Amino acid sequence: MPVCPACGFASTDDGPACARCGLSVELFVPVREAAGLPDSDPEFGRSVQEILDAVGDLGSAPTEPASLPRLAQAFRFPTLGSPRTEPAPAEPDALQPIRSMPELPPAKELAVVRRQVEEYLQIARRQGLDTTDFVQRGRAAAAASDAGSFEALGRELFIHIAGSITEEFESLVARRNELARIAPTSGPDVEFESCRSSLALGDVGGAQRRLRHLDDTLTRLEDEWAPTLILISQAEALAETTRELGGDPSPALGPLREGRRLAKRGERAAAEPLLARAGLGLWSVLEPTFVSELARLKDRLLAERSAGRDVGPALVELRSIAPDLRRRSFLAVIDSYRRLRELAGTPGTLPPEGLPSS
Secondary structure, eight states, X not given: OOOOTTTXXXXXXXXXXXXXTOOBGGGHHHHHHHTTOOTTOHHHHHHXXXXXXXXXXXXXXXXXXXXXXXXXXXXXXXXXXXXXOSOOOOOOOOOOOOOXXXXXXXXXXXXXXXXHHHHHHHHHHHXXXXXXXXHHHHHHHHHHTOHHHHHXXXXXXXXXXXXXXXXXXXXXXXXXXXXXXXXXXXHHHHHHHHHHHHHHTTOHHHHHHHHHHHHHHHHHHHHHHXXXXXXXXXXXXXXXXXXXXXXXXXXXXXXXXXHHHHHHTTOHHHHHHHHHHHHHHHHHHHHHHHHHHHHHHHHHHHHHHHXXXXXXXXXXXXXXXXXXXXXXXXXXXXXXXXXXXXXTTOOSSSOOTTSOOO
16 A cells, blocks of 8 residues: 555555554555645646636636635634534533622721722733723722722722623633633643632632633643644634535545644644545545535626626625645635635525426
8 A cells, every 4th residue: 555645654464544643545645745845836737726616707706815824714612504514523521601799808898898999900900801980989998998899899890800800711621612612721721720729718819810821821732733723623613624525524524633643632733634635635636526506606796796686796706716725725715615605595515496407
């Protein structure tokens, strides 16, 4: 068996698929020809030309942005228009939101509760909360030297701050859970538990500091893993679209599964080339049906335009597909296709009776 172009494994048997990553042998040649080649690659160029031929003469193509990312237009955590239909891998243990509010640390003496209110006002400002009413009430309590008023004010401030911190905590948990689909998150998980403990003890200042650090940590990890997520998302989108058009992506799903496994182990450098080749393999499976589908949609739009209907937005989506494909931005291609399908009024894969098709 030749060396697998996805994972580089050379098997001694003659099975139907790579023994390591599961890429079908019949996809070795198209993946090998496409993987890592420049935009001038003749094989890939022919694929783009077929798309252009399917689109036909619909006027000038849209101007391409000068600095569009090669993989896809979306940078971080891209989403597509339709739900994922591919069976998702087992989800990691998701972190849970905070279920109950912490209790306010007790304080009775005037000096203590006044100092506590001043501290809470500083925390609230750092949290971006409006403190105008609290400041005015604090001045009135100070003028009257009223410990009870300060205590009531501190309690309200504490609940206000704790509620805001809880919302931010849950927002960061959602980001962490999304990242955990593809990457290890042991570092942030420790920080989350420290933040949860601080809040449970009523230490809203400590919880706030940990949240700021968590935000920075998650942002850094999201930036590091964004290419991996884009590669996984585009492979999933290609597999899903293949199923929507009546095809079977299973011969090309092995590299996607193996790439996911490597990514979850933190082996990003090994996972990304494999995931890139997974996308190319899945595109090889999808391409013939996809070209026919575009030709069908083009015919439908031309018929609609001849009937006097406005199909401009749909034509814009149709024209954008070939330039995105030339950049191998498969995620953008599928996203444009789904918007095109909605604009053309064809939620299914087969045209209604009487509509033109290729």
